[in-house]
Amino acid sequence: KAGVTQTPRYLIKTRGQQVTLSCSPISGHRSVSWYQQTPGQGLQFLFEYFSETQRNKGNFPGRFSGRQFSNSRSEMNVSTLELGDSALYLCASSFSANTEAFFGQGTRLTVV
Amino acid sequence: AQSVTQPDIHITVSEGASLELRCNYSYGATPYLFWYVQSPGQGLQLLLKYFSGDTLVQGIKGFEAEFKRSQSSFNLRKPSVHWSDAAEYFCAVGAGPSSGANNLFFGTGTRLTVIP
Numbered sequence: 001k002a003g004v005t006q007t008p009r010y011l012i013k014t015r016g017q018q019v020t021l022s023c024s025p026i027s028g029h030r031s032v033s034w035y036q037q038t039p040g041q042g043l044q045f046l047f048e049y050f051s052e053t054q055r056n057k058g059n060f061p062g063r064f065s066g067r068q069f070s071n072s073r074s075e076m077n078v079s080t081l082e083l084g085d086s087a088l089y090l091c092a093s094s095f096s097a098n099t100e101a102f103f104g105q106g107t108r109l110t111v112v
Numbered sequence: 113a114q115s116v117t118q119p120d121i122h123i124t125v126s127e128g129a130s131l132e133l134r135c136n137y138s139y140g141a142t143p144y145l146f147w148y149v150q151s152p153g154q155g156l157q158l159l160l161k162y163f164s165g166d167t168l169v170q171g172i173k174g175f176e177a178e179f180k181r182s183q184s185s186f187n188l189r190k191p192s193v194h195w196s197d198a199a200e201y202f203c204a205v206g207a208g209p210s211s212g213a214n215n216l217f218f219g220t221g222t223r224l225t226v227i228p
Contacts, residue, residue: 031214043218056215103156
């Protein structure tokens, strides 16, 4: 069974640009969550999608958004990039609510 | 609100020695608890989870953890550490069965160094 796939693995963007990251969950999993990992703030929850609906949202500005498609694949978008958005963005896939989450390898975003 | 404390930022152990990584959580209801491991530049791998039932849970790679409600702790243990166990370890708490939410709150992590 394939794991969680995140693309791209690495990304370099300029301040002010926008970026879209993609996540394909484990087959059969309907919940996709996104996390930001930085040395200063650690692992922080961004949002969760379940059956194409955002079910839960962390404390991030509106520049961070996401969506989920009917095949459960998810994308997250960050607009008007700031230097502080440089981070490892991790996607996690779960079968349903309150089940274990399996993480992808992450997308390393560098904003210059 | 949930929170997780991992009091040890960095631990060094000798190969073959035993290991215990500490985790304390704060949550008003029955939590779901997890331990994840992360190698440099990689994602998180689930080591073990506690949802309910037996408070001593077994995981992969020879790890185990014990849930102690009275101490709000979920410490990770391994009887004999291997050099390949060197990594960063994260304890996480989920919202539990009543919430319907799937977000995790993570501790700040404990970096494990294994010396030969």
